[in-house]
Amino acid sequence: MLGILTDLYELTMAAGYVQAGKTDEIATFELFIRHLPRRRNFVIAAGLQQAVEYLLELSFTREEIAYLRSLPQFARAPEEFFELLARLRFTGDLWAVPEGTPVFPGEPVLTVRAPLVQAQIVETYLLSTVAYQTMVATKAARIVQTAAGRAVVEFGTRRAHSPQAGVLAARAAYIGGCIGTSNTLAGMKFGIPVYGTAAHSWVQSFADELEAFRELQKLLGPATIYLIDTYDTLEGARKAASLGRPLWGVRLDSGDLLALSRQVRAILDEAGLHEARIMASGDLNEYKIGELVRAQAPIDAFGVGTELATSADAPVLGAVYKLVELERAGQRRYTAKLSEDKATLPGAKQVYRFADHDLVACAEEPPPPGGEPLLRPVIRAGRLLEALPDATSARAYAAQALVRLPEGVRKLEQPEPYRVEYSQALLALAEQVRRRPAPTLARDPVHQKKETP
Amino acid sequence: MLGILTDLYELTMAAGYVQAGKTDEIATFELFIRHLPRRRNFVIAAGLQQAVEYLLELSFTREEIAYLRSLPQFARAPEEFFELLARLRFTGDLWAVPEGTPVFPGEPVLTVRAPLVQAQIVETYLLSTVAYQTMVATKAARIVQTAAGRAVVEFGTRRAHSPQAGVLAARAAYIGGCIGTSNTLAGMKFGIPVYGTAAHSWVQSFADELEAFRELQKLLGPATIYLIDTYDTLEGARKAASLGRPLWGVRLDSGDLLALSRQVRAILDEAGLHEARIMASGDLNEYKIGELVRAQAPIDAFGVGTELATSADAPVLGAVYKLVELERAGQRRYTAKLSEDKATLPGAKQVYRFADHDLVACAEEPPPPGGEPLLRPVIRAGRLLEALPDATSARAYAAQALVRLPEGVRKLEQPEPYRVEYSQALLALAEQVRRRPAPTLARDPVHQKKETP
Numbered sequence: 001m002l003g004i005l006t007d008l009y010e011l012t013m014a015a016g017y018v019q020a021g022k023t024d025e026i027a028t029f030e031l032f033i034r035h036l037p038r039r040r041n042f043v044i045a046a047g048l049q050q051a052v053e054y055l056l057e058l059s060f061t062r063e064e065i066a067y068l069r070s071l072p073q074f075a076r077a078p079e080e081f082f083e084l085l086a087r088l089r090f091t092g093d094l095w096a097v098p099e100g101t102p103v104f105p106g107e108p109v110l111t112v113r114a115p116l117v118q119a120q121i122v123e124t125y126l127l128s129t130v131a132y133q134t135m136v137a138t139k140a141a142r143i144v145q146t147a148a149g150r151a152v153v154e155f156g157t158r159r160a161h162s163p164q165a166g167v168l169a170a171r172a173a174y175i176g177g178c179i180g181t182s183n184t185l186a187g188m189k190f191g192i193p194v195y196g197t198a199a200h201s202w203v204q205s206f207a208d209e210l211e212a213f214r215e216l217q218k219l220l221g222p223a224t225i226y227l228i229d230t231y232d233t234l235e236g237a238r239k240a241a242s243l244g245r246p247l248w249g250v251r252l253d254s255g256d257l258l259a260l261s262r263q264v265r266a267i268l269d270e271a272g273l274h275e276a277r278i279m280a281s282g283d284l285n286e287y288k289i290g291e292l293v294r295a296q297a298p299i300d301a302f303g304v305g306t307e308l309a310t311s312a313d314a315p316v317l318g319a320v321y322k323l324v325e326l327e328r329a330g331q332r333r334y335t336a337k338l339s340e341d342k343a344t345l346p347g348a349k350q351v352y353r354f355a356d357h358d359l360v361a362c363a364e365e366p367p368p369p370g371g372e373p374l375l376r377p378v379i380r381a382g383r384l385l386e387a388l389p390d391a392t393s394a395r396a397y398a399a400q401a402l403v404r405l406p407e408g409v410r411k412l413e414q415p416e417p418y419r420v421e422y423s424q425a426l427l428a429l430a431e432q433v434r435r436r437p438a439p440t441l442a443r444d445p446v447h448q449k450k451e452t453p
Numbered sequence: 454m455l456g457i458l459t460d461l462y463e464l465t466m467a468a469g470y471v472q473a474g475k476t477d478e479i480a481t482f483e484l485f486i487r488h489l490p491r492r493r494n495f496v497i498a499a500g501l502q503q504a505v506e507y508l509l510e511l512s513f514t515r516e517e518i519a520y521l522r523s524l525p526q527f528a529r530a531p532e533e534f535f536e537l538l539a540r541l542r543f544t545g546d547l548w549a550v551p552e553g554t555p556v557f558p559g560e561p562v563l564t565v566r567a568p569l570v571q572a573q574i575v576e577t578y579l580l581s582t583v584a585y586q587t588m589v590a591t592k593a594a595r596i597v598q599t600a601a602g603r604a605v606v607e608f609g610t611r612r613a614h615s616p617q618a619g620v621l622a623a624r625a626a627y628i629g630g631c632i633g634t635s636n637t638l639a640g641m642k643f644g645i646p647v648y649g650t651a652a653h654s655w656v657q658s659f660a661d662e663l664e665a666f667r668e669l670q671k672l673l674g675p676a677t678i679y680l681i682d683t684y685d686t687l688e689g690a691r692k693a694a695s696l697g698r699p700l701w702g703v704r705l706d707s708g709d710l711l712a713l714s715r716q717v718r719a720i721l722d723e724a725g726l727h728e729a730r731i732m733a734s735g736d737l738n739e740y741k742i743g744e745l746v747r748a749q750a751p752i753d754a755f756g757v758g759t760e761l762a763t764s765a766d767a768p769v770l771g772a773v774y775k776l777v778e779l780e781r782a783g784q785r786r787y788t789a790k791l792s793e794d795k796a797t798l799p800g801a802k803q804v805y806r807f808a809d810h811d812l813v814a815c816a817e818e819p820p821p822p823g824g825e826p827l828l829r830p831v832i833r834a835g836r837l838l839e840a841l842p843d844a845t846s847a848r849a850y851a852a853q854a855l856v857r858l859p860e861g862v863r864k865l866e867q868p869e870p871y872r873v874e875y876s877q878a879l880l881a882l883a884e885q886v887r888r889r890p891a892p893t894l895a896r897d898p899v900h901q902k903k904e905t906p
Binding site for chain 2: 004008017025073075182183195199205215219223230
């Protein structure tokens, strides 16, 4: 199970590693963001929980192995490869930055150190689960920041790229600062607060809008939110107001939200319902919310779906997973890709965070004074070291970590770039690998590793 | 299982329908695209198979119902609601256009006719699975059209929005015209051809690039594709050429693909390897492929990942699911949403395709001569009428259906708009509903339904 959910080339390479007698090599791969997406000045790491669950559950069923045997690409694969798959479990180490950590390009989010075959196969799944949640947590942080204290609820499952994406979007958006989600499974699975009252179809299903509202109030009491734009928004607001208490408020889902929110506020106030709130939804994003906030629209909460669950203005996060080291019989080799536009830095790394900058260093360098190491051990020899923080803890961690970034870096418009430096030892190692791109395995006393990464 | 993977408001509405005594009402909902995404002139419907699997498996576990009971939103819900969920199965009807059908805004892709509670709950999941696959199939069709006969393989799982999205992207891209995918699970599950040989890490894992190539050739024989840009592309090409046959060819993944493909072609030809092919990958899309094709780059196949699996230039498809009819005790009521910017048309519909236009009509109107009805019955009273066409058949269907569209409509640049007309009866019904937005249930002899939709 799960092992087969990978790119075929991970498996052909795995077969090739077996054929080439490389089953005893230990590889270190790093997962990082190559470049920031447009309009982003940092990303919020998320998805570690799902990455860990995947690694702990990794295996291949008999049926899956039989399928692989049937493919022409494995016609010459050694029998030992299929035997290896049949008993394959993840027995390596995982280091990771905690979920909710702001990270910058080139900084490892995860480091996998495991037998080469295992470390290779897990690439595809790790990338897709970590990059997506990271993208959504980042988008959520932007929206929540713009909402300036007003609540933001994630509503995007229907527009997410698959049902699973909807569940993960709910989780990531919560980590990024949303107060909850409409996704019921995410609520149950991750302990996230869930929100939702009624759609247009509810109103349409009654012959009369007022009757629809009355039934909703009976069901939801103080949690009642009337969706008032099915026919005529102001008429809907008047009907809602006529029912009095209990209610939470009303929701606007179309039209000119600024003008309507003011008119609806007046209707509610006129009815003495000063505490009744107004929620707005409908293709919102940080830019539209920013306009409403600046115009002081009387909106108390935003429901954001499509743009959040798809990170619509930057729907791609260029996360990559690169081989940086190989060890065999105590000898180590550092590797890097040198292609002109996609070069990488060799060797396992650690990231140290200071008040105003980060330092990326070789993992085995002595830690610089005052720097907080971001990568922490999570799995050792296939075993989870301790339960990960849940989504609620990750959300709190993200909020704290964001506030600790320099204010200029957090600005949504024309932010200041954050300084990421590389240690002398790391730059020297990179230069050394560049001069000898494919050296033979050799002991390297300068970079002798103490612990991964 | 699966029932809980929905927006909470679907479930609060369901509870409300039970409370309001509406469990014997039969609802008809239509799933359609409201507007075309930018740069799209039509979409290719996909995802029906997953929609059907979902409907046939729909249920709620005891644990899920216990979770719902724990939520404040259900504190006042009638006990009958939880009992209904415990035994809930989909017992309704589903009509749908076959996968691979080009569709236009306002045309139903699916029509669900079922007890109101069921039809409501399924909204979220149906939207997310159908809209995503439709988006990717559409993007694939654009890319394949631009590639003008060169093969296109889907490579996007790592950049898809979640692992499940990667599997569904592979399927949808295949329906849209790709020749296969790198996603191994999609290959096994849907019978899609799978492709993949080796990544940069394969080359890096060997002390010597030539050794890496030699091992790959040994493993893959005539399927060998050397990835030649890890260190120096032309040097890589020379090493690949030096190994002679058997090989399929080489892959370029970075740099100036036009210049490199010409230089690499010369190296291969010089070695007498005229039949060796060149594959290109690396952030490709229909625009970049179009440039390469126009420049007659000697590229035989394209691997497209990120842009395809995320539909990056149009990552959102505004699919909606709207209540159009309600029936109770033989009486029918037509419904529509009248909000200014999101109005919908009432009543179950059928779409008739002609050579140069479509006609959207009331489902029960006599079929117009010469028009092909697009919506077909799929599930009746909870039972699948017949196995759906597999992905390979859907792919063939899409190819045929595309060719039947007027050529101007298929153009990628400045296409001609396709004409979608509405029948007089449908427009009259819409006007009638607009005048009486929320009429009481009434027999309507003119629109008496024969069969859904």
